[in-house]
Amino acid sequence: MTERELEILALLKQDPLIPQQELADRLGISRSAVAGHIMNLTNKGVIRGKGYILAEAKYAMVIGGANMDILGRPASSLRVGDSNPGSVSCSPGGVGRNIAENLARLGSDTRLMTAVGKDAYGQQIVEHCQRAGIDMKPSLQLSDGVTSTYLSVLDGDSDMHVAINDMAILERLGVEQLKSQQEMLKRASLAIIDANLSEAALAYLLSNFADIPLFVDTVSCAKAEKIKPYLGAVHTLKPNLKEAEQLSGISIANYGELPVLANWFHEQGVKRVFLSLGIDGVFYSDGEEQAHIPAIPVEMVNANGAGDAFLAGLAHGFMQGWSTRQSTEFAMAAAVVALSDLATINPNMSEISVNRVIKESLC
Template identity: 50%
Template sequence: MTLREKEILSLIRANPMISQQEIARLLGITRSSVAVHISNLIKKGYVKGKGYVLNEENYVTVIGGANVDIQGFSLDKLKLNDSNPGKVKVSAGGVGRNIAENLSRLGIKTKLITAVGDDLYGEKISNECRIAGIDIDHCLVLKSMPSSTYLSVLDENGDMKVAISDMDTIDYLNIDFLKTKSLIIENSSAIVIDTNLSLEVIEYLLSNFKHKIFFVDTVSTTKARKVKELIGYFHTIKPNIYETEELTGVKITSDHDLEVAAEVFLKKGLRRVFITLGERGVFYKDELTKKFVKPPAVKVVNATGAGDAFMAGLVYSYINDLNLDDTIQFSMYASEMALSHENTINPNISVDSIYNKMRSE
């Protein structure tokens, strides 16, 4: 924030109904200059907008990847080294963006900080975010850069068999840019990050906002390595078995190994550990409780977005102070809704739809 912006913000705090003309008179500058400074304060998140109401609304900030998903669905048994009849869908995706959309559809005010290119894919990502109710005013739009793309092939059971991830655009989401979003991050009720972010950015966020609640989506075993030495800064983590092995150094071949690995997480400072086990469900552990929870029965149509929906369920549950059992059930049924729809994000997901499923099964 510039010195002039600080002066204007101070006047607004003292009198939220002050006019631009009065600000100009008090500071000895033109009214048009005041308008420009106020516009910058709005963009930076210090002011909400009309009436100069300061931004104090509860919201979650998601910082992570956004891309266009190109998904191929095989209609029959997938044959490698051959052309397979099927369907191809193109939609907005990315771990961070997907979590943000699920949160927004669950009624949580959500701000997304990501990087997109100034291209057709970037426009598609932005439009789909707006339609879903995500606040994207604080995203980085890169001129002359392509938006990130994720290309995947799913088999006849809806399971991903191979994928190519072109996520270089997220590397431009650097510390200097995030410094301009400090107030947005600081005022968040919770912060969700994914490991598509660079190690330097993750370290910056955790060290400068260490008093905040952080949820981390580990994305993959390779990308999870970035946070191996930073685990203790997080409140909640949701890895699968392979990511858990990578982060803890514990080879998991039994239920006992899961407990040992979870204890490694907790000793490093994590508060809650949800290890996803696919068809077996979830293993949960904190300082007082440990439990296995089986998932609801579901016909898998598309497994791509299940983890993103589960994470959104965890964040929703935290914001709404749900107890442990309800947290796990709510998150599992959010994941079940994702699994049962061909889109990565089930457009029908909502708090009511999840509770209806929980009551009926």
């Protein structure tokens, strides 16, 4: 779907009986343009019948953090301990939220359960997510909470030098809130969980919903430890090499030993594992097939968000019924799209743009 179609779909989810003129006024386009987009959505099977009845579709449930990302980028090489000329930008972020937006922009029906404050940053995040086509109804917006912020500083090579996060509000997304959404969770085609959640929330999710495919983003070495007791419930796990070595207690000497590491996770019950190797690509294993796929060359603009785009690509591929290999190649291309823009989420993220990267990489 195009970005405009995603915006229209988001408004229709909020009010299926909204008049076309009101849609046009809210989007700043003509009524005839709205009618054209409505026709396209109808032809695609997304809308059916009168009253803009939305077709029953598979959906992904994402549970995790939402932040306002504050990004500092030096104009040249970073001088530590000094004031650096450069640029500072703000954009909605957070692992769970980033995955959800990428997934929605790829065309998958996506619902997000997170917690934000009823402050300027929180309202900006909610409105941005809704425009991107994310269903925000499961999320908490708290009048007595402060929206999470994530402050990162890039080095002269556009890679992250240091970051600080303030995510205290996510502790408010507890077991009781999760229980209130359990029917929506049970009906999901898959659930994506980020390890920023509290230990209690992770324990509840991984102990009660193993009958649906659970995709887990380990986030960091420290936070990955919280999921170790529940690996048997994980369908798809996406750690980097350091996180995988820490979780397993296995240190590898070279990439030829990656199958040993992957097999350890299968022995714990993980169905699919995707080991991120940075500039060296990805090693995947689904219990039947294992392969190391080299990275696609890219001129990196911002390293933040590439892993989130990768996991969104994996989830999108799973919902499309693609093979593990095809899903991995698609996810790696989605990461390239993410790396190519200064914003945490590339506004041009779409299935079309990802497939273009795949096509160009084959030339």
